[in-house]
Amino acid sequence: MSRLPDHRTKIELLRAAEAEFAEHGLSDAKVESITVRAGVSKGAFYLHFSSKEDCFRIIVESFLARFATCVEPPVDLSATLPRDIHEFVERVLPHDVAILEVCWQSRGLLRMLLQGGGGTPHAYLVEEFRDRTRAQAEDWTQKAIEQGLYRSDIDPVVVSGLMSGAYERLVQDVIRREKKPDIEAWCRQLIDLFTRGLLAQPIHGKTVFDPKVNREKKR
Amino acid sequence: MSRLPDHRTKIELLRAAEAEFAEHGLSDAKVESITVRAGVSKGAFYLHFSSKEDCFRIIVESFLARFATCVEPPVDLSATLPRDIHEFVERVLPHDVAILEVCWQSRGLLRMLLQGGGGTPHAYLVEEFRDRTRAQAEDWTQKAIEQGLYRSDIDPVVVSGLMSGAYERLVQDVIRREKKPDIEAWCRQLIDLFTRGLLAQPIHGKTVFDPKVNREKKR
Amino acid sequence: MSRLPDHRTKIELLRAAEAEFAEHGLSDAKVESITVRAGVSKGAFYLHFSSKEDCFRIIVESFLARFATCVEPPVDLSATLPRDIHEFVERVLPHDVAILEVCWQSRGLLRMLLQGGGGTPHAYLVEEFRDRTRAQAEDWTQKAIEQGLYRSDIDPVVVSGLMSGAYERLVQDVIRREKKPDIEAWCRQLIDLFTRGLLAQPIHGKTVFDPKVNREKKR
Amino acid sequence: MSRLPDHRTKIELLRAAEAEFAEHGLSDAKVESITVRAGVSKGAFYLHFSSKEDCFRIIVESFLARFATCVEPPVDLSATLPRDIHEFVERVLPHDVAILEVCWQSRGLLRMLLQGGGGTPHAYLVEEFRDRTRAQAEDWTQKAIEQGLYRSDIDPVVVSGLMSGAYERLVQDVIRREKKPDIEAWCRQLIDLFTRGLLAQPIHGKTVFDPKVNREKKR
DNA sequence: CATGAATGAGGGTTCATTCAT
DNA sequence: TATGAATGAACCCTCATTCAT
Numbered sequence: 001m002s003r004l005p006d007h008r009t010k011i012e013l014l015r016a017a018e019a020e021f022a023e024h025g026l027s028d029a030k031v032e033s034i035t036v037r038a039g040v041s042k043g044a045f046y047l048h049f050s051s052k053e054d055c056f057r058i059i060v061e062s063f064l065a066r067f068a069t070c071v072e073p074p075v076d077l078s079a080t081l082p083r084d085i086h087e088f089v090e091r092v093l094p095h096d097v098a099i100l101e102v103c104w105q106s107r108g109l110l111r112m113l114l115q116g117g118g119g120t121p122h123a124y125l126v127e128e129f130r131d132r133t134r135a136q137a138e139d140w141t142q143k144a145i146e147q148g149l150y151r152s153d154i155d156p157v158v159v160s161g162l163m164s165g166a167y168e169r170l171v172q173d174v175i176r177r178e179k180k181p182d183i184e185a186w187c188r189q190l191i192d193l194f195t196r197g198l199l200a201q202p203i204h205g206k207t208v209f210d211p212k213v214n215r216e217k218k219r
Numbered sequence: 220m221s222r223l224p225d226h227r228t229k230i231e232l233l234r235a236a237e238a239e240f241a242e243h244g245l246s247d248a249k250v251e252s253i254t255v256r257a258g259v260s261k262g263a264f265y266l267h268f269s270s271k272e273d274c275f276r277i278i279v280e281s282f283l284a285r286f287a288t289c290v291e292p293p294v295d296l297s298a299t300l301p302r303d304i305h306e307f308v309e310r311v312l313p314h315d316v317a318i319l320e321v322c323w324q325s326r327g328l329l330r331m332l333l334q335g336g337g338g339t340p341h342a343y344l345v346e347e348f349r350d351r352t353r354a355q356a357e358d359w360t361q362k363a364i365e366q367g368l369y370r371s372d373i374d375p376v377v378v379s380g381l382m383s384g385a386y387e388r389l390v391q392d393v394i395r396r397e398k399k400p401d402i403e404a405w406c407r408q409l410i411d412l413f414t415r416g417l418l419a420q421p422i423h424g425k426t427v428f429d430p431k432v433n434r435e436k437k438r
Numbered sequence: 439m440s441r442l443p444d445h446r447t448k449i450e451l452l453r454a455a456e457a458e459f460a461e462h463g464l465s466d467a468k469v470e471s472i473t474v475r476a477g478v479s480k481g482a483f484y485l486h487f488s489s490k491e492d493c494f495r496i497i498v499e500s501f502l503a504r505f506a507t508c509v510e511p512p513v514d515l516s517a518t519l520p521r522d523i524h525e526f527v528e529r530v531l532p533h534d535v536a537i538l539e540v541c542w543q544s545r546g547l548l549r550m551l552l553q554g555g556g557g558t559p560h561a562y563l564v565e566e567f568r569d570r571t572r573a574q575a576e577d578w579t580q581k582a583i584e585q586g587l588y589r590s591d592i593d594p595v596v597v598s599g600l601m602s603g604a605y606e607r608l609v610q611d612v613i614r615r616e617k618k619p620d621i622e623a624w625c626r627q628l629i630d631l632f633t634r635g636l637l638a639q640p641i642h643g644k645t646v647f648d649p650k651v652n653r654e655k656k657r
Numbered sequence: 658m659s660r661l662p663d664h665r666t667k668i669e670l671l672r673a674a675e676a677e678f679a680e681h682g683l684s685d686a687k688v689e690s691i692t693v694r695a696g697v698s699k700g701a702f703y704l705h706f707s708s709k710e711d712c713f714r715i716i717v718e719s720f721l722a723r724f725a726t727c728v729e730p731p732v733d734l735s736a737t738l739p740r741d742i743h744e745f746v747e748r749v750l751p752h753d754v755a756i757l758e759v760c761w762q763s764r765g766l767l768r769m770l771l772q773g774g775g776g777t778p779h780a781y782l783v784e785e786f787r788d789r790t791r792a793q794a795e796d797w798t799q800k801a802i803e804q805g806l807y808r809s810d811i812d813p814v815v816v817s818g819l820m821s822g823a824y825e826r827l828v829q830d831v832i833r834r835e836k837k838p839d840i841e842a843w844c845r846q847l848i849d850l851f852t853r854g855l856l857a858q859p860i861h862g863k864t865v866f867d868p869k870v871n872r873e874k875k876r
Numbered sequence: 877c878a879t880g881a882a883t884g885a886g887g888g889t890t891c892a893t894t895c896a897t
Numbered sequence: 898t899a900t901g902a903a904t905g906a907a908c909c910c911t912c913a914t915t916c917a918t
Binding site: 009040047 | 881
């Protein structure tokens with residue numbers, strides 16, 4: 001085996017480790033499998049990471065960093081109120097879509113992270129993931145209430161939990177698919193659901209999404 | 220006559236195993252820890268379970284069975300349409316509260332099951348948990364649309380995912396607390412959110428929950 | 439399960455143990471299997487035997503005792519010399535046949551005992567088996583030489599080893615069969631072989647066995 | 658460049674394992690004892706063998722291969738008939754002696770393999786050992802009959818069993834000794850016994866061995 | 877930096893034996 | 898005597914980590 005250019009070693013290891021962790025989780029991932037996948041020696045692993053857990057943490061934190069960058073700067077509501085629900089959706093949508101794109105790119109890792117049955121000592125990393133989206137949702141909700149956009153009789157803490165729970169499930173549904181679905185359509189449906197509710201009674205503003213979207217079966 | 224089967228042994232083992240799994244997950248749980256917690260010898264474990272995994276499966280499946288029993292028969296919408304949102308809520312609420320009660324009782328186990336960071340070979344058990352609630356939600360949604368209760372421009376598949384995602388987060392929030400929160404109030408908020416949406420625009424029916432609920436801090 | 443009459447318990451255990459040991463040898467035999475085969479409880483085993491090894495020893499020694507009884511009193515050569523090879527064979531034959539009969543009866547146990555690949559701490563029991571036949575053969579040979587029946591240029595020690603080795607193989611061949619073969623014919627062939635040798639040159643005395651015997655294939 | 662493969666490790670392990678197996682047999686041998694004998698760590702064992710059984714099999718099969726090489730090409734009888742028993746012996750002897758030499762070299766292992774009291778799942782390996790010598794003897798016998806060298810009234814199947822049984826016992830007697838005995842003399846005695854028989858009646862050809870050999874006591 | 881043989885603590889599982897009933 | 902649940906020492910094997918080359 002020819003020795004790979006040095007700087008490639010770490011990259012290959014990260015790639016391989018992400019795949020191995022995605023498939024087996026932290027405890028069931030084997031360092032040796034990672035190095036075999038990466039095409040390097042077992043010793044090389046410890047030149048780049050101080051331990052298996054360290055490697056796991058680095059990979060997950062690195063994803064979370066990328067994710068956080070996307071999540072952070074949402075629509076600034078303080079500026080001007082959206083005039084109608086259409087404008088509202090158009091403002092929020094690109095942001096949500098961008099987040100889902102990032103999730104799609106790291107879907108292998110995310111599938112593992114969001115999958116239950118765990119009990120790993122690193123669940124706190126996923127907590128961070130969840131808290132981040134929740135805090136984001138809470139900020140948004142708070143401001144929207146202040147702006148008179150949202151009802152004032154809701155509890156932003158509870159509602160933001162529910163919203164981010166729904167988003168997480170949306171993410172899970174998306175990343176589980178073989179082929180990338182129409183992320184935008186899914187997001188529209190989510191946004192509409194939360195803003196308008198489910199009731200059949202007429203409400204101002206028209207439908208914002210194609211209701212026929214996503215009839216395809218998962219998997 | 221032999222030493223009488225000490226029924227406490229198996230029960231203690233199950234208790235201890237549930238606690239150990241809840242704390243450490245499958246791979247990081249130690250059989251010896253379980254037996255020490257249960258106050259029996261290591262060998263006793265294998266009189267009752269054929270392996271560590273077998274024990275895990277039994278515990279999880281047993282919870283899922285209890286859970287499934289609660290989830291199953293929801294409000295029958297076919298009977299008569301609820302006249303207003305109040306009646307609607309009153310019909311759905313007891314069912315949701317009952318489910319959350321079960322979750323609260325097994326909160327240790329559930330915390331572990333729903334916590335991410337996994338990668339266990341038993342994630343499919345959690346999938347079953349999720350699929351069950353989702354299928355439930357989908358049925359409900361479908362019927363509600365047919366009854367004219369819900370809007371007909373929504374996709375029941377997508378919406379049921381979002382609903383069960385929000386429910387799962389609600390469950391997570393509840394079971395994470397030290398003290399049992401006011402489950403009913405949380406449920407009211409969730410139901411109201413989905414049915415009426417977030418928008419401040421007036422909608423038929425009055426608020427169904429106290430918006431100040433649940434300001435206490437988690438953990 | 440009804441309790442067997444007390445005195446049957448030990449007999450059933452011995453039967454079961456012999457079968458289990460025959461199939462698996464000492465180290466790989468399980469006390470539990472023995473008790474299951476015997477239809478008694480695990481504790482019962484220790485009411486009759488002080489340990490698994492003790493049980494093994496008892497069974498093997500009991501067989502060896504039965505065997506020794508058969509082997510012991512051979513033809514008394516001191517009396518009168520056989521006049522010819524026919525008479526010689528007729529004198530020796532019944533004795534050898536009787537031994538093989540005993541072996542056939544305990545063939546399960548013997549198969550295990552004579553089968554190689556061992557390394558058990560009880561090999562000395564088989565050694566006793568072998569030494570007994572060898573000593574027997576040596577006595578016989580010694581006397582036969584003194585009587586002028588056998589050549590005086592052979593070493594009784596070496597020859598008795600070879601003879602008992604051949605006998606052991608004969609036993610092995612016999613006990614490996616599904617159906618009991620014509621033991622007498624096999625013995626005749628063995629006796630003739632040792633007394634007359636293989637050479638085609640004429641020798642006093644006629645053939646003493648049917649040369650067509652035993653063409654059937656083993657197994 | 659890594660730590661160079663220390664060829665001594667595997668060799669030491671094989672040595673140590675052979676000794677351990679020879680002393681205790683498969684089931685009672687401890688992997689840890691083997692590694693301690695070899696002066697390496699427990700883990701090292703599994704770098705070279707996939708399991709204890711694997712190691713056992715390798716060692717036994719390797720011996721059998723060496724053994725088979727020796728056994729195979731015997732005297733070619735088709736060429737010319739030996740003129741007298743002397744020539745006959747001289748032809749056969751080197752072959753038999755060579756086999757016994759190999760047995761002597763691996764006497765520890767063989768002692769265990771041929772020792773009874775077994776019941777191991779690897780008895781079939783010893784069976785192969787026996788079948789090989791028996792088939793060899795049968796071939797020989799068959800050809801010798803066809804050449805008119807051996808009597809035609811014997812059954813090659815039975816006789817070859819007896820011959821290889823006697824050989825096996827010869828091997829056992831040899832490998833049990835502390836010091837290597839005069840293998841050639843023992844073989845001469847065996848060959849003579851089978852060819853000429855035991856009877857005192859004169860037969861063509863002179864004695865081919867020193868009858869005083871091997872009076873020393875075993876062990 | 878890279879290698880991969882070597883290490884050794886650790887854990888799951890077995891099973892002979894005990895003992896309360 | 899009989900039972901069979903309980904015990905716990907022992908052992909095989911795994912795998913994260915080290916280190917001589």
